[in-house]
Amino acid sequence: MTTTLDKSEERESSQGPRPLLEGQRNLATQIAVYAFILLPFAALIAAVPLMWGWGLSWLDVGLFAAFYTFTLLGVTVGYHRLFTHNSYKAKRPMRIMLAVMGSMAVQSPPITWVADHRRHHAFSDRDGDPHSPWLFGTSPLALARGFWHAHMGWIFERDVTNKQRFAPDLMADKDIVRVNKLFVFFTTLTFLLPAVLGGLITWSWWGALTAFFWAGFVRVAVLHHITWSTNSICHMIGERPFKSRDKAANFWPLAILSAGESWHNLHHADPTCARHGVQRGQIDISARTIWIFEKFGWVYDVRWPTEQRLARLAVGKD
Numbered sequence: 395m396t397t398t399l400d401k402s403e404e405r406e407s408s409q410g411p412r413p414l415l416e417g418q419r420n421l422a423t424q425i426a427v428y429a430f431i432l433l434p435f436a437a438l439i440a441a442v443p444l445m446w447g448w449g450l451s452w453l454d455v456g457l458f459a460a461f462y463t464f465t466l467l468g469v470t471v472g473y474h475r476l477f478t479h480n481s482y483k484a485k486r487p488m489r490i491m492l493a494v495m496g497s498m499a500v501q502s503p504p505i506t507w508v509a510d511h512r513r514h515h516a517f518s519d520r521d522g523d524p525h526s527p528w529l530f531g532t533s534p535l536a537l538a539r540g541f542w543h544a545h546m547g548w549i550f551e552r553d554v555t556n557k558q559r560f561a562p563d564l565m566a567d568k569d570i571v572r573v574n575k576l577f578v579f580f581t582t583l584t585f586l587l588p589a590v591l592g593g594l595i596t597w598s599w600w601g602a603l604t605a606f607f608w609a610g611f612v613r614v615a616v617l618h619h620i621t622w623s624t625n626s627i628c629h630m631i632g633e634r635p636f637k638s639r640d641k642a643a644n645f646w647p648l649a650i651l652s653a654g655e656s657w658h659n660l661h662h663a664d665p666t667c668a669r670h671g672v673q674r675g676q677i678d679i680s681a682r683t684i685w686i687f688e689k690f691g692w693v694y695d696v697r698w699p700t701e702q703r704l705a706r707l708a709v710g711k712d
């Protein structure tokens with residue numbers, strides 16, 4: 395069983411002396427969390443009527459796709475597969491770049507994200523998991539409440555995961571600490587950059603405004619919900635071909651939009667594996683990206699899956 399545990403889980407199972415939480419968020423942070431979650435969400439809701447008829451150009455679509463992909467890979471390839479699980483190693487400029495790209499997804503600074511996510515793996519679908527849909531029971535009402543909690547409700551709770559306990563490696567990394575401190579700057583940049591590009595390319599204020607709306611706010615909101623779906627949907631619905639000690643499942647409809655993160659059953663069965671979509675036809679854009687980076691020599695020591703390991707992790711085989 396220990397072969398399926400990554401380093402963070404091993405640290406966890408040894409019952410460290412440090413508490414799970416390091417305290418509560420202050421009011422200013424709490425207000426910022428509400429603002430940066432709910433404003434893009436409002437933009438997403440406004441987007442549907444806006445799309446009908448006016449206010450969306452091909453340039454907006456292009457900028458949306460570019461910024462979506464850039465920040466999505468920052469979260470999946472960077473925050474998740476590199477910083478949380480060390481499924482490969484990256485050269486210094488690449489590490490910094492991935493931390494910046496992930497920051498621009500407006501989910502939280504890298505160290506906070508990693509601490510929360512390692513806590514999720516350490517306690518997956520048990521007490522202590524920051525976002526399990528199974529904490530309230532299995533009646534339809536409890537599951538509805540669980541879905542909401544796992545999807546976005548947990549973000550509004552003021553508990554702060556203990557970073558010293560769950561991410562001491564990143565707290566000792568000067569580059570990551572620096573990116574972490576610049577989170578407000580990168581959040582500003584992620585909204586401002588599409589507006590500047592839209593304005594310059596169309597040479598109009600209108601072009602700046604629609605790019606700001608679509609490639610800024612709506613893009614951030616869509617990526618928020620795709621990322622959160624891994625925590626909610628992928629712990630509720632889907633196939634479970636591999637042995638994981640929780641409810642993590644492979645949910646194919648989100649494979650493309652999540653860049654492979656929705657192959658979540660294999661991920662929980664083998665957290666340090668750089669590829670999550672390991673079965674035939676399971677498209678995993680993040681794994682492909684890591685593969686390309688490896689070819690360029692920007693990343694190395696990639697933990698690719700092997701046939702023997704997958705066979706051992708498959709359900710029904712011991």
Ligand SMILES: [Zn+2]
Nearest residue numbers: 624625642658
């Ligand atoms: Zn999970």
Ligand SMILES: [Zn+2]
Nearest residue numbers: 478511515665
């Ligand atoms: Zn993970």
